Amino acid sequence: MTSTDASVPPPDRDAVVDPGLARYLANHPAPLVAADALIRDESDRVLIVDPVYKPGWDLPGGILGDEELLPGLLRELDEELRLGDVRTGRLLAIDSVSKEVYGRVLIANICAVHLCRPAVADNLLLQEKEIRAARFVPDAEALARFPGPLRRRFAAALEAERGSHTAHLRDGYPVPTDSRDHYAMLPAPMVSATALITDERGRVLVAEHSYRRDGNPYGLPGGMVLAHETPQQGAAREIAEELGLTDVPVGRLLGVDSAPARAHGRALDLHIFAVGPLTDQQIAAIRFPDGEIVGAHWLAPDKAVAWLPERVGRRVVAGLQALATGNIAHLTRGVPQVGSPVGIPPARRAELEKGGLRPADHVAMRPKALTASAVLITDRRGRVLIVKPTYHDDGRWLLPGGGVDSDAAETARQAAEREVSEELGLQLRIGQLLATDWIHRPPHPVAVIHVYDGGVLADEVFDAIRLPARELSEWRLVDQEELHGLLLDRVVPRVHACLAARACGTGAVELLNGRPVAESVVAIVHRGSGELLLHERDEHAHCWPEYWSLLGGRLEPGEVPHETLARELFEEAALRIGDSPQVVERLWDRQGSQPQLVTVYAVPYDGTVDDLVLGEGRQLRFVAPAELDAYRMPPYLRAVVDRWLAARSTSAEEGTR
Structure with a gap:
């Protein structure tokens, strides 16, 4: 031609x-x-x-x-x-x-x-x-x-x-x-908009174009923004033209990627927007009206990055980080710039900080943590107050509470008071701080939860509860052991730890992802004759060395307390237990080498000491309750045993009346 x-x-x-x-x-x-x-x-x-x-x-x-x-x-x-x-x-x-x-x-x-x-x-x-x-x-x-x-x-x-x-x-x-x-x-850079579309499984939509750019047909949906459009409007038009999605709203801005005037003679500012997560019905409605896109592939993020051209892949990485952390990425040719809240690896950030950063860039680049408050409220029977939110569709229940408006100079305690007032319609005097919980669930930002004591309330106070219909649908009081299945798995240990901190008066405790930084279990192994099994620890024990103690030990990573109990009893004494051991109480041991939450179980045993095999420590011995004074036990455990014996005695007396 x-x-x-x-x-x-x-x-x-x-x-x-x-x-x-x-x-x-x-x-x-x-x-x-x-x-x-x-x-x-x-x-x-x-x-x-x-x-x-x-x-x-x-x-x-x-x-x-x-x-x-x-x-x-x-x-x-x-x-x-x-x-x-x-x-x-x-x-x-x-x-x-x-x-x-x-x-x-x-x-x-x-x-x-x-x-x-x-x-x-x-x-x-x-x-x-x-x-x-x-x-x-x-x-x-x-x-x-x-x-x-x-x-x-x-x-x-x-x-x-x-x-x-x-x-x-x-x-x-x-x-x-x-x-x-x-x-x-006026001379101006070109403006384009691209859509980072995800589904409910966390996959990313990679578009297969009818043309190849640098030999690669894969990219993200999007295109040039017209003179009368905002970038967000341009993104909406593009996904309608390219994918036939007319009823899917374009979400928030995830990042801006600038390119200098090299390839096209003009600079380009590309806006990355979040779209989705799409439902299966919306995915099924995808069409290719203008023929520019000929295929839509749903890929895991790492696979999507591997398919895409390098610069587009970097946009996806930064965009997903921005989506998870609530930030906006600042990119040039796909590379995060100094001051970008996301995209800069920790090692690179440390180098920049050593070299000196402007205060504004330093603040922007430091990782952020969300802050929230929760309130532990019980009735006189020890039941815990929980509420059911309307904004979750998974049926979960929560403790009363919510985010701290730190930008309005609100403190965590003030947030707890405000949330109780807004969610329950109650004006309570918030008590002591029971725990701070450091929640780290990548790629989401860290959240710090402050749990306060809302007190033990009378029945007439509960009758005065009024819920905000748009936020909460119902409230209820539940026993501690009924929390499983109602609260999220990571929230149940938090409640148990806070109940124990309140009962012991130990002050605020430190939690990590809902669990204490240090956590142990012990078992009151008892025979029908009333004798209790004691375990003499040696000088190498982590806690209370050379004391007479109960069988048990620390939780290992990934374990829950009853799993630790089964493992420790078998390792220390070759003792096997059933699937549902009885919880006696939970309490904080602040007298040992490290503060720890201890879950105490009661385990019946009908054998003799000769049937047991010592795995750790110096010796095992069954001891009558009247002889316990002759054995040096950790004070908190001796107090637990005394309370348990007293409760058994009371129960036995009531049974004979």
């Missing part, structure tokens, strides 16, 4: 011409029209020529005859330089030169013209009667060589080349415009 075929549409043969109008126009005086070409080589230098017929350097081109603009420009290039293998681009500048300059009004146009193949100035075939020399030079050199009027016109064309407008000049100077035209003509 020739350059003329590619650049200039054929004339409309069916156009109706008024003969009278044609005769009038043929004799009507008209200004001269000139067309010049702004041509660049592979090094981004501009082609200039030295014409024979006037002093100074010029752009290639000339005065048009009775011909259209682009065909006339192509003719001039062919006549002057034998430069025919080119594509005409857009009109960059139009300059109305007054008749005082040349004796007639001249309309001078500068158009972009692109080489179809590399060209060297020395290889151009110059029309010697018109052109002395031709060369490719940098923009600054061209400006220095051009005479004043052309210099101004060329400078305006350079500005237009970097923008999206056509420069409108008079004698080389911008024509005054109103404010709307002024802003429409």
